[in-house]
Structures are given as C-alpha cells and as structure tokens.
Amino acid sequence: MNNVDTGRTIEQLETPCLLLDQSCMMRNVTRLKRRLEALGVPLRPHLKTSKSVDVAKRIVDSLTGAATVSTLREAEEFGSAGIGDLLYAVGITPNKLDRVAAIRARGTNLSVIVDSLETAEAVAAKALATRDRIPTLIEVDSDGHRAGIRADEVQRLVEVGRALHDGGAELRGILTHAGRSYECRTTAEIEAFAEKERVAAVRSANVLRDAGLPAPIVSIGSTPTALFVKNLQGVTEVRAGTFTFFDLFMSGLGVCTLDDIALSVLTTVVSHQRQTGRIVVDAGWMALSRDRATARQPVDQGYGLVCDVLGRPYKDLLVIETNQEQGILAIRAGSSATLPELPVGSLIRILPNHACATSSQHRQYNVVETDSDQVLDRWPIFRGW
C-alpha cells in the first residue's frame, strides 16, 4: 500500500481515522535503541503496539529480526513478512501448541513462555511429538503483577526448567515484565523498579544455571523501565512496545513529552454547543478506545487531549465523555482556559491515553510528518488472534 495517498492532505481524510507521525516514531525508536546500545543490550521491540508490518519493518533490526508478539496471529503476520525471531511473550496454553508448531514449521523461529509445570510438560510433549525443540522461556513474576513464577520459588523454577529441558524442549532462559512500573510516580521509582526487574530475572536465571540447566536468555522490559534502566548486568535483551508511539499515560509518567506522542485520532466537529461549552466530535470510544489509563494518574486526561489539525495541543481541552461514535469535548474542570472557536466541520486531533488500545481500534495508519498536512502513506493494521 505504498504511496497510495501521494498528494493527499489530512483535510481530505474521512474521520475518524488514525494519524501516525513517522518522524516522531523514528525519533522515539532511535532514542531507545541508542540508550540500550550504550548499555550493551539489544532491543527486542514489542509489535503489539502497532500490529503493522510497515511499522515493524522500520523498527525491527533487519539482521537479527528479533521482536516480541502478544498473539499467534502477530507471529503469523510478522513471520510471513520475514521477521524471523519472534518471542510470544504471553503464557502459552496447551491448545495453542499445534499452531506454534505450524508457525515454526514454516520457518519462523518462534519462542514461547510458560509459568507452570503442567504447561511445561505440554510443551515438552509437543516438542517430542514434532521433533522440534520448541524454544521456551520461563516467566518470572518480578512485581506481583500478573502471571509468572516468583523469583523466590526456587524449587518450582527448577521443576519447570527440568520438565522443559529433560522433556525435550529447548530451555532458553528467563523472561519478566515489570507491569507495575506503570504505577510509578517518579523517575527514581521507575529506576528502582527497573533494578528490581533485572535482579529478579538474573537471579532466576542463576537458579536454573545452578541446577545445571541452560539459561542463555535473560529478557526483561517495559517502556518505563527500558527508558530509565541504569544497569543491565546479566540481561541479554530488553523488550518494550509503547515507546514506539508513546501516549498520554507515558507522558503522565514522565517517560516522554507530549511532543513525543506519534499517534493521534483525527476527528471532525459535529456540533458546537456554545451555550453549554461542549463540542461534539465524530470520535467516540470506538475510535479512541475505552482505555482511561490516565484516570489513575495525578492529571486525568479524560478520553484524550485535544490538539489542532497539526497536532498542537489546545490548553486544557479534553474529551470528557464518549459514546460509541461520538466524543464530547470540554475545558478541564477548574481551568481558566477558553473553548476554541472550532466551528462545525473543523478537524482536530486527539492524543490517546494508551497507544496499544487506540491503534487496535483502527484498520490503518495514515502516515504524516510533523507540522505538515500531507498524508504520505497508509499502513494496514491487522487484528484478532
């Protein structure tokens, strides 16, 4: 779908639709890659944020082809596009192993993660049955956030490791994700979290090694910790996804600025009710997503922060409410800002709470450049499992 929109402008797009600022995205990606290069550890970018082959080709290292996925459909789509080294970073279930085997049989080096003995045994059984030593990492819970074996459950860790290694699978090492880093309030807290994540993963890998088991990979990461980590000793790769586009939640965390947010929803003013100070637009929760991540932060950004058509934020203008296909804009409660003119038909952009949630509501990115109204390209977004 390259260059189908040459000569088209943002004003010619039908709303609601997604805009992606390509240079902004590439700046975000370069920043994190350089940071991790300085620490001597490669990035394994998470492709769930974009679900786009066009984005993936721009951010994945073409030599290693190393990336992270959150669904087997992502593994299929990105694998078919030639991204050869994919880590499926969501606990595998036994009923997905046939599909894992099929993806691997087509030449994608897909690895999986487990956190229970039952699943480890199922993976090992499938490895034996298919004569393919499915590479498998053990998920460790570094912050009580979600799935994973706790780093102090030494015996369980070794049991699962043995079930994989002795059972015929390829035990590749340890994975963890410090999801609770999203709840930090300061960069010092994020740094401390990053260290906690590292220690949990490295210790767990050493538990396996001390038991005579292999653990070549120690995989950690989340956008906040990847951007603030100081020490990666013992870590072999870092995963992060949201950094590709950034969003209001990451801006509220202090991980990026509003200028770093590459993704926005273009919408049209449907009606302007001056007497009540409300503006109705044609982007509701279907276009913005229901994600209200910033509601948990000191500054609640509603369903999104409103910018002009070129992406410059209006002071304190938020999407305060949504229904399925409409959003209601108003000035933030307590603010002295005034409602901009914005007559019916005006185009505006809305910065999202959570990039992964908003992008997945759409079928394509309309690719733009900072401070320009030219639409350069259209990149399809896929979905489903």
Added chain:
Amino acid sequence: MNNVDTGRTIEQLETPCLLLDQSCMMRNVTRLKRRLEALGVPLRPHLKTSKSVDVAKRIVDSLTGAATVSTLREAEEFGSAGIGDLLYAVGITPNKLDRVAAIRARGTNLSVIVDSLETAEAVAAKALATRDRIPTLIEVDSDGHRAGIRADEVQRLVEVGRALHDGGAELRGILTHAGRSYECRTTAEIEAFAEKERVAAVRSANVLRDAGLPAPIVSIGSTPTALFVKNLQGVTEVRAGTFTFFDLFMSGLGVCTLDDIALSVLTTVVSHQRQTGRIVVDAGWMALSRDRATARQPVDQGYGLVCDVLGRPYKDLLVIETNQEQGILAIRAGSSATLPELPVGSLIRILPNHACATSSQHRQYNVVETDSDQVLDRWPIFRGW
C-alpha cells in the same frame, strides 16, 4: 461462511474467541418485537451491536428492511446485504456527505440526522447538487446527554427544519436517544425516562408541524427505555441495539437476567496460582474490551463475570484485572465463595460488561446453542468507519 464448523465443539475452538447463543439472541429479539407490536410501533433495530450481516438478517424485518447504523461502513455493509432502509443515527458531518450520496445512489434508502444549522445547510446543498432529497431527521436532546437541539429551543428547531425543507432535502422528522436512561437505578425510573424521551420527541415534531414543516417520523429509543416504555403515542418507531445480546450492564439495570446474555468470551486458563487465589486466563482487554460500565452500578462486575464452559456462572468469580492479552480472575472482595478448581487448560466463558464494546473486539461470532457445546456456525464481524 455457513456451516463451516459442522461437527465442531467449543472445546476445539482456539481462545480467546466470541460465543453467541443463537436461541438466546432470538428470544431477546422476539421479546422486544412482541412488546413493541403490542404498543403498535415497529422496531428499527440498531445493528452497531452486532456489526454482522448474519445477525442482521435474523433480526431485521425482511419486508421493511428498517434498521439503524452508527457508521457509514455499517450502512455500506448492510446496504450491500440487501437491508434497504437504514438510519445513520449519529450526527452527519459535511465531509461524509459524498459517501452518503454514493450509498444512496447504489439504492440504499439511507437517512441521516443533523442538529445544527450549518450541517442542515450542507445537507440541503448536497441534496440540490445531487438531485437527491437526502432524507434527514433532526436530533433532539431529550436528557442533556449528548448532541441534539433541546426540545425547548423552538426557534432553532424551526430554523434547522426550514434549512432542510426549503433547501431541498427531505425533512423526515425527529430523532432522540435517552442515553442517560443507562444511569437509572429502578425500572420506575426507566419508565419515567421513556416518557420523557417520548414527550421531547413528540413535542419537537409538533413544533415542526406547527411551523408548516413535515415531520412524518418520530424515532426514539434505547434498550432500557424500549423494554420499559408504556406509552408510545405519537412515536412512529423505536430504536434499540444492546437488547440483541444483552450484557452485565443491562442485567445490573434490571433490564434482563444473566440468562438473557447471549454473548460471551471463551477463554483458557493459562495458570492457576492457588496460593494467591488468582487464575490467569488468555482473555485480556483486547478480547473483553476496556469497557467497565458496571463500575458505575451498585454491583461492579469487574471486567466480566466468569461462567463454566456451558455458560453457567460461578458464584462471585470475576475478571478483576486485565492486561492486553491476559485476564486475572479472583473471587469478588468480601464474598465467601471459593475459587473453583479450574486447572491449566480449562475453558471458561466470560459475560461482558457491554455487548457492543466486546463484540467489536472480535472478527467473528462462534454460534452455539444454550446448554450445548456444539459450534453451529461462524458469522463474520466487520469494523472500521
């Protein structure tokens, strides 16, 4: 895609995926149709809830082909499938009028709604330019909920009516949607709301008629008010969508029972952490949606209520937290219920907060019957604008 799954069972599906209980859906539809028939007013079902041609063919009256849509893509998809009389019940914007004209030119009788003079003039101009008197309703705000002209803004109503009628469009009447009925706490409140909705719409139609303007259509509706309305005098059609599938929010409102919910998400247990009383499943917010409508109700159902594989609810077992591709189950805080066994690999169903939000996260319905594990069919879901 008919009968592709003949002989398949729920146990053979890959998770997460959507299950739709066909008989349950048909009972819901028959119930509302009979109710409205008794009141002498036809239903114009809202197809945004399903976004499925297969569902639409089963619930739309085949003689009138009257239905409601929330996007022009829905108008295109359902129009192509032969549903001939479609009301696009979201305020039209000037930049969508070319597409409206194209849909109408292909033979779909698509009507639109406006709530401002600017848009009415744009519709009239397009009607003149295309020599097609685009049928248009005026949206009235019956509850301060969203877009629409207030019923007491008599002068504005007449101005907009004249701009349409005198400008060359077909003024078809009045539309309103009592969105705030979702905030009612008792059926008596819903009944009162339904009457308020009716009165606002009928009065507004009479304002137009008194000014010598046509207003043959008076269109009202929402799932709660449609199910509890007692008096439809002066109303010519009722719109409702969620009633097709129902959901936990409607159950919390007292509009349906848990048994009436036709939609659920099938998911697999990924890990069972008995020591912490948490179960991890492979349905996160991508499969369930981020919609947390029941958080505003007396009984908060988390991200969904958990049922066994045949749809029978476990006592007080909720999805208490989600990330993108995983959900965390736990017993409701304060409940004395105990966590069911549910070993790794077990299949369960999750009833959704909001049917429209959950269905739109998926690409197809797996059609099932009450109390059976047979998968009868697969119906595609489309999306986008």
